[in-house]
Amino acid sequence: MNLILFIFIVLLGFTSYYFGRKKAYTIQSTNKRLTALPQFYGYYLAIWCAIPAFIIYSLWAIFEPTIVKLLILSDYANQGYLDDELNLIYEKTKALSRGQFTGEVTSFIQTSSEKYLNLRSIAQSSKVVIVLCIIIASVAYAYKRISSNNRTREPVEKFFKAVLFTASLAAILTTVGIVFSLIFQTVDFFKVIPLFDFVFGTHWYPAKAFVRDSSEALDPSMYSDTFGAVPIFAGTFFIAFIAMCVAIPIGLMSGIYLAEYASYKVRQYAKPLIEILAGIPTVVYGFFAALTVGPFLKDIGTAMGLEVSAESALAAGGVMGIMIIPFISSLSDDVITSVPQSLRDGSYAMGATKSETIKKVIFPAALPGIVGSILLGVSRAIGETMIVVMASGLAANLTLNPLESTSTITAQIVVILIGDQAFGDPKTQAAFALGMTLFLVTLSLNIFALRVVKKYREKYE
Amino acid sequence: MKRNGVKMIKINSKNVDVFYGKKQALFNINLDIEENQVTALIGPSGCGKSTFLRCLNRMNDVIDICKVQGQIIINNFDINDKSCDVVRLREKIGMVFQKPNPFPKTIYENVSYGPTIHGMAQSKSEMDEIVETSLKKAALWEEIKDRLHEPGTGLSGGQQQRLCIARAISVKPEVILMDEPCSALDPIATAQIEELIDELKKDHTIIIVTHSMAQAARVSQNTGFFHLGELIEHGSTDKIFKNPENKRTQDYITGRFG
Numbered sequence: 001m002n003l004i005l006f007i008f009i010v011l012l013g014f015t016s017y018y019f020g021r022k023k024a025y026t027i028q029s030t031n032k033r034l035t036a037l038p039q040f041y042g043y044y045l046a047i048w049c050a051i052p053a054f055i056i057y058s059l060w061a062i063f064e065p066t067i068v069k070l071l072i073l074s075d076y077a078n079q080g081y082l083d084d085e086l087n088l089i090y091e092k093t094k095a096l097s098r099g100q101f102t103g104e105v106t107s108f109i110q111t112s113s114e115k116y117l118n119l120r121s122i123a124q125s126s127k128v129v130i131v132l133c134i135i136i137a138s139v140a141y142a143y144k145r146i147s148s149n150n151r152t153r154e155p156v157e158k159f160f161k162a163v164l165f166t167a168s169l170a171a172i173l174t175t176v177g178i179v180f181s182l183i184f185q186t187v188d189f190f191k192v193i194p195l196f197d198f199v200f201g202t203h204w205y206p207a208k209a210f211v212r213d214s215s216e217a218l219d220p221s222m223y224s225d226t227f228g229a230v231p232i233f234a235g236t237f238f239i240a241f242i243a244m245c246v247a248i249p250i251g252l253m254s255g256i257y258l259a260e261y262a263s264y265k266v267r268q269y270a271k272p273l274i275e276i277l278a279g280i281p282t283v284v285y286g287f288f289a290a291l292t293v294g295p296f297l298k299d300i301g302t303a304m305g306l307e308v309s310a311e312s313a314l315a316a317g318g319v320m321g322i323m324i325i326p327f328i329s330s331l332s333d334d335v336i337t338s339v340p341q342s343l344r345d346g347s348y349a350m351g352a353t354k355s356e357t358i359k360k361v362i363f364p365a366a367l368p369g370i371v372g373s374i375l376l377g378v379s380r381a382i383g384e385t386m387i388v389v390m391a392s393g394l395a396a397n398l399t400l401n402p403l404e405s406t407s408t409i410t411a412q413i414v415v416i417l418i419g420d421q422a423f424g425d426p427k428t429q430a431a432f433a434l435g436m437t438l439f440l441v442t443l444s445l446n447i448f449a450l451r452v453v454k455k456y457r458e459k460y461e
Numbered sequence: 462m463k464r465n466g467v468k469m470i471k472i473n474s475k476n477v478d479v480f481y482g483k484k485q486a487l488f489n490i491n492l493d494i495e496e497n498q499v500t501a502l503i504g505p506s507g508c509g510k511s512t513f514l515r516c517l518n519r520m521n522d523v524i525d526i527c528k529v530q531g532q533i534i535i536n537n538f539d540i541n542d543k544s545c546d547v548v549r550l551r552e553k554i555g556m557v558f559q560k561p562n563p564f565p566k567t568i569y570e571n572v573s574y575g576p577t578i579h580g581m582a583q584s585k586s587e588m589d590e591i592v593e594t595s596l597k598k599a600a601l602w603e604e605i606k607d608r609l610h611e612p613g614t615g616l617s618g619g620q621q622q623r624l625c626i627a628r629a630i631s632v633k634p635e636v637i638l639m640d641e642p643c644s645a646l647d648p649i650a651t652a653q654i655e656e657l658i659d660e661l662k663k664d665h666t667i668i669i670v671t672h673s674m675a676q677a678a679r680v681s682q683n684t685g686f687f688h689l690g691e692l693i694e695h696g697s698t699d700k701i702f703k704n705p706e707n708k709r710t711q712d713y714i715t716g717r718f719g
Contacts, residue, residue, distance in 0.1 A: 263525070342562035348523060349558075350575040350628065351551035360574070365565045 002061075005128060009057070009135070013050035016139055020045030023146050036153035044152040047159050048142035053135045060127050068119050072112050182439060185432030192426045193227045198433065201228015204396035204407075206416055206427050227430050229437070231398035235406035239317040239388060240381035242402060246321025247377055251328025252370065258329065259336035260358055271333070278326040282386040289319035289391035301403060309393070314402040316392035320384055324377045331376065335369030336362060368452050375449035379442040385410035409434050471496040471636060471666040472517060477531035479512050479521065486512050490531070490692045492685055494636075499658060499667045501677035501698065504687035505713065510670045513687070514638050517668065518554040519547050535636070552579050555629035555665075559641040561621035563613035563628075568605055571613040571624055572596060575632040591631055599627035600657050619650025626657065630665070637661065639669040643676065655680050674714060678702050686710045 021042035028034055034041075072093060073086050081089070089109065095101040096113040097120075146152070190198070203225045254274060258267055294315040301308030308314075339362050347357040363370075393405030394415050407415075416431040472494035479487035487509045494500050502510040512521070519540060521527040532539045540550055552575070563571050572592045573582075582588035592609070596602040601623040605616070613624050622642060629637055639658070643651040658667055658680050671677050677684055678698060685695035686707075694701060694710045705711045 340562070342558060342560055343564060345520065345523065345556075345558060346562040346564065346625070346628075347574070349518060349520060349551055349556035350578060350632065351548045352574075352578050353548060356578055361564050361566075 005057070005131065009050055009053050009131070012053075012135055012139075013046045016049040016143075017042040017046040019143070020146060023143065027146070027148050032148040034148055035151050036156075040152045040156050041146050043156045043159075045139065045142050045146065047156065048138045049135055051159075052138045053131050056134050057127070057131055060123075060130075064123050064127075068116065068123065071119060072116055075112065075115075076108075179439070182432055182436045185429050186436045189426060189429035189433045193223055193430075193433075198227055198229050200230060201225065202230045202398055203228045204231045204412070206412070206430055223426055227426070227433075229409075229434070231396040232407055232409050232412050232434075233437075234398055234400075235313070235392075235396060236382055236408040236410075238400065238402075238406060239313050239320065239392060239408055240378060242313060242317025243320035243324055243381040243384075244374070244378060246318055247324035247328055247381075248374055250321075251325045251373075251377070252332055254325070255329040255332035255370075256336060256358060256363075258333045260354065260362070271330070274326050274329055276326075277323065278330070280323070282323065282384065283390075285319050285323050286386040286390035289315050289387050293319055294391055297403075306403060308403045309405045311391055311393035311405040312403050313392055313399075313406045316388050317402070319391065320381055320387050323384070323387065324380055327380060328373050328377050331373030332366070332370045335366045335373065338369075339365045368455055372449045372453035375445050375452065379445040379449070382445070383410065383438065383442050385414060389414050409438050413438075469496040470494065471535065472668075473532075473534040474513075474516075475532040475534070477513070477516060477529065477533060479509070479516060479530075480528045481524070482526045486690050487516075488691045492692055492695055494666060494668060495683055496666050497662055497664075498682040499662050499669060499680050500683040500685065501681035502668065502670045502685050502687060503672075503674060503677050503713070504693075506672075508687040509690040510685075510687045511640055514640055514668060514670050517636070517638055518551050518556055519545075520556065522547065548579075552632050553634055554636045554638060555632065555634035556638040557622070557625050557629050557640065557642045560645050561618055561625050563616070563621050563624050565612065565614055567610045568596075568613045568616070568624060569609040572627050572631050575628060579632055581632065595627040595631040596624075598630055598661070599623045600653065600660075601627055617650075619646050619653060622646060622650065622654060623657065626654070626661075630661070634665060636666045636668065639667065641670055641672060644672060651676070674702075674716075686713065688713070 017039075019042075021038045024034055024038035024041035028038065069090055072090060076086060076089060089112070092101060092103070092109050093112040093116050096105060096109055097116045101109075205226050258271055258274075262270060290311065294310050294312060297312060297315050298308045298310045343361050343365060344357055347361045352360070388408045388411040392407060392411065394407055394411060395405060396407040396412065397404055399406055413431045413434050416427060416434075470493045472492075474490055474492050474494075477487055477490040478485060490513060492513075502514065504510050515521045516529050516533060517535075517540075519529075521529055529541060531541070533541055535550075535554070538545070564574065566574075569592055572595050573588050576582050576588060576591050582591055593602065593606075596605070601620060604620060605611075613621065616624060622645075626637075626642075643654050646654065655676065658669065661667060669677075669680065681698045683696065684698045684701040686693045686701065686705075686709075688709055694705060694707045701710065702714060705714060
């Protein structure tokens, strides 16, 4: 029913577009000059048709359940029920009216459920009637207003602006919402675990927090030496470092090759091929690292007499680096290509060779943009999860040996939140604290990277 | 310049054809450039004058689809020959472009760029001297001597173009090619550059492509008129402007087309 009404409103909107435009054409044909193109009158009428109807429709959808509930529960008022009990009664009523109630049916609930069904059907039909009335009224109003001296361009333009604004607002509000959900849980976490222990502690062992029975009271002292994040911070940056050691040289060099040396034809094929790397899901990289690269490194290490863990930081970091190559090569290729040709000509005309020109003119000119692309790569490396979870182990070792396994912030969040967990438990909240840290680090990296890129743009435009 | 009454020829081009892919841009150009004189190349847009200029220091090499045929002889040596070292050639033949294109480096680094590449200075003081002389010759020294280490891109348009001229002359080229060097500048900066060109011809042979007939008349001793990829007429500027032989030259100079 709701869906039909919805589609009906949309169809009416389209229809009124044609009527609005038609009226405008009619006015135009009587040799009167319009203040806007005919389609603006169409949009004008369509907006007037659909928007008030949708507003009423959504307000109704929001308030209907609350009002129905109030009406149902008013029968039980002043009988000494607690709020929880009232809620239970209401849920039972709803379940019964849907035919899903399996318990004992009391006469009270039977009556309520009939009343509920009754109310719902009244609500439904009155909604349809009201929405239709609104449509008729607003379309009639707007249709009457269409005349040669009525301005429709401004309200239509304002409407489109408002739609676009709402879209961007939605994205921003979501971000703000995520940040707040992180903040509250993080604050709760630090109420139990001192910030100092978290930032400077060297033992990360969240499994210890499982031991607690939920009926016991929370005793902060039992979490000492459990949530020291140093090993996983170190692991995160260590693996990101290994990844960048792979990604920066290879990405940058292939970017320079594509931008400066590759012929048009090679570039045409090579660039999409490199960008395919960016399209491979990280899970695939993950098992590539865990099942191919990891054992391979272990075999080589054993042959050389080294002790290599099958899940090593090297395997995870190396594969992560391969994943980041296309970001750096593609971005730095763009940046280098956008260095004006006049600078190249200037350098060649001085007798500089290609490599001298790249080294002395193009690279310095493109440097801010290249730094920007590298920083974006770093923030990806820090935020990458799947490869690390699969290839680098989950035990948070504090080590700088790339052949041992280590763990990262992202992998630990996965470890903590996989399976059952209790909200309000320090173990769960630890994930939020880690998420917050990760968010702050990548946010500042991104802001910094965007600044650098922007500075570069100002230089040439 | 005449030595013992004989015109000294610096550049001698014979039967030069240029192709962009399948399209021919220049047809059989034969043009001699006199030493220590200013030669102006004029003609309507797309007539091939810039293309010809870029042949003289092999800048057309940069464009993949461009092919140059014929001989261009400088100092008894054909620059289109396989044995020609482009790096040395461009050291001898400098170029100034239409739009000022200083490198995003300091003023000092802009000027020292060429001498560094060609290893012309043995010490810092020698380099300082080259930079100072070049900037003085480009009539820029007085304006910027206190801010040598500020970015060259921060200068005004006219200053930037003089910086590019300083950069070009820093390697003491024998020839300077100028591709509409004043088209992005205001009249005052243009006058400064023109004055400078006159000064520079003492030490360098100058070839300037220009859209402004008045500029060609003011700065050049010789003029070549290009039209649709052909060299229609060339000779002393006086003769071309006052008494052209070809009807098309006359039409262009009097503003009847172009």
